Amino acid sequence: MSDPQKILIIDDEPSICSGCKIILTENGYDVETALSGQKGLEKIFNDPFDLILLDIRLPDITGIEILKKINEKKMDVSVIIMTGHGTVENAVEAMKNGAFDFITKPFNEKELEKSILKALESRALVQENLSLKKQLYDKFSFDNIIGNNRLMAKIFNKIERVAPLDSTVLLEGESGTGKELFANAIHAHSNRSAKQIIAMDCNTFSASLMESELFGHEKGAFTGADRTMPGIFEIASNSTLFLDEVTNLDLDIQGKLLRVLETGEYKSVGSNQVKKTNARIITATNMDLKKMVAEKKFREDLFYRLNVFPIHIPPLRDRKNDIPKLAYHFLKRFCRKTGKQISGFSDDALKVLVNHDWPGNVRQLKNVVERLIIMSDGNQLNQKFLYDHLEIRSESTPDEIPVPRTLDELKAAKKQFLETHFSKTETSFLKRALLENDGNITRAAKMVGMQRSNFSTQMKKYNITYSKT
Numbered sequence: 001m002s003d004p005q006k007i008l009i010i011d012d013e014p015s016i017c018s019g020c021k022i023i024l025t026e027n028g029y030d031v032e033t034a035l036s037g038q039k040g041l042e043k044i045f046n047d048p049f050d051l052i053l054l055d056i057r058l059p060d061i062t063g064i065e066i067l068k069k070i071n072e073k074k075m076d077v078s079v080i081i082m083t084g085h086g087t088v089e090n091a092v093e094a095m096k097n098g099a100f101d102f103i104t105k106p107f108n109e110k111e112l113e114k115s116i117l118k119a120l121e122s123r124a125l126v127q128e129n130l131s132l133k134k135q136l137y138d139k140f141s142f143d144n145i146i147g148n149n150r151l152m153a154k155i156f157n158k159i160e161r162v163a164p165l166d167s168t169v170l171l172e173g174e175s176g177t178g179k180e181l182f183a184n185a186i187h188a189h190s191n192r193s194a195k196q197i198i199a200m201d202c203n204t205f206s207a208s209l210m211e212s213e214l215f216g217h218e219k220g221a222f223t224g225a226d227r228t229m230p231g232i233f234e235i236a237s238n239s240t241l242f243l244d245e246v247t248n249l250d251l252d253i254q255g256k257l258l259r260v261l262e263t264g265e266y267k268s269v270g271s272n273q274v275k276k277t278n279a280r281i282i283t284a285t286n287m288d289l290k291k292m293v294a295e296k297k298f299r300e301d302l303f304y305r306l307n308v309f310p311i312h313i314p315p316l317r318d319r320k321n322d323i324p325k326l327a328y329h330f331l332k333r334f335c336r337k338t339g340k341q342i343s344g345f346s347d348d349a350l351k352v353l354v355n356h357d358w359p360g361n362v363r364q365l366k367n368v369v370e371r372l373i374i375m376s377d378g379n380q381l382n383q384k385f386l387y388d389h390l391e392i393r394s395e396s397t398p399d400e401i402p403v404p405r406t407l408d409e410l411k412a413a414k415k416q417f418l419e420t421h422f423s424k425t426e427t428s429f430l431k432r433a434l435l436e437n438d439g440n441i442t443r444a445a446k447m448v449g450m451q452r453s454n455f456s457t458q459m460k461k462y463n464i465t466y467s468k469t
Contacts, residue, residue: 005029005050005120006031007024007029007049008031008032008044008053009032009034009052010036010053010063011054012058023113032047037060037061040052040058044070048076050077050123051077051079052077053080053116054079054080056081056082056102057090064090067098067099070098078100078123079100080099080100080116081094081095082107083104100119101118150436152314155182159182160189163188164189165190166280167308168282168283168308169183169309170283170307170308171311171313172310173313173315174286174313176360177362178363180199183197187239195240198232198236198240200214201244202243202246203244211252212225212269214232215267216228218271221269221271225269225270233277233279234275237277238278238279239279239280240280241279243284244284245284246306255302257302258299258301258302289303289306315358318431323354324350324354326362326366327353327369328344331344334370334373335373338373342379343379346381346383349382352386372389423462430444430455430458430464433455
């Protein structure tokens, strides 16, 4: 059973204090009184209250002054002003200084109870909203996005800069890199976080249905439209709209999306009425948008509107030092889910995970760890167990090469090994250096200790290009 809500009555008339205390105590509140402003302030600063009934005229200090002191201390308490007929203007001033409501003396029992109930309900809603906002912030704080890699640190810095603004953000990265998680992090750190982020996968609907989902439709607009329905631009107004895999929108819908981004205006299907939205747009794609623009598969003007603030989410193979942290994060999560007690990974098993390419990125790693835990009956996951239950092999372990019999065979085996295995390492080495230096070849070469000309030659050898976004 929760504690009763605490109310403080500050009034220099003993009859008001005693009368209100009797009424409110009978309604289950914990009530205290003070016959002067100074005594009231002492109680306010020494004991938390849910609500204060405050007389605007007191012999030693005014109710307005008490309100200002409450505001200075940023105290979490609702205030209802009690005022006489001649001081209504002062009551309006008190409302401007943060009072929730005012009641005029003399008031009856019902008026008092109604005003207090309304104030406490409003306070409860504000507290619930703050609690949900904190939960959202905690869930999508940087501490919960696993990654101490330099590339991730750059992304966190970008999110901190762009989140408080309403700028359009484009998240680019391979499938499974966690783009939706980063979209949620941007929303959680924004000024819109009190509202729920609205997410939509542009893969989900056909072109005809997509327009209705985005912009809504009027009753009778098409077969089966038996009622008027709002679109997600209307639902997400004043919040954040996350459009995943935006490249799947057809060219006609792209044109209408461009209009929304430029003017905030759109029309529902079957309507001539222009509507407005204030949704903040975050989009994501695993495709090369510049290439799609060149191939006329994506509108160039829309690309530039989406590309206001691009953030590239690196693949897992480019941040291998995060793999152990991610693996243990998922291990703990699925152990809690399944009730199993698994201490962790053996060193050789962890090496297999770190050296794997992970084409499905973080999503694939999460699914692999979940499958391992489901299959395991032991208290540790070792290399043999990984090989027995998963179709992965350590990238550092070469395929079996027959033992050479002659010098020529030895040279051929060496060439095969270098082409098969070392080229992958060298390619990743060059790409990582470019990525960590935003595509600047001179800085990338200097960072790894190579001449720029040699670095450029190796890029051409492996057909590596880097377009800065």
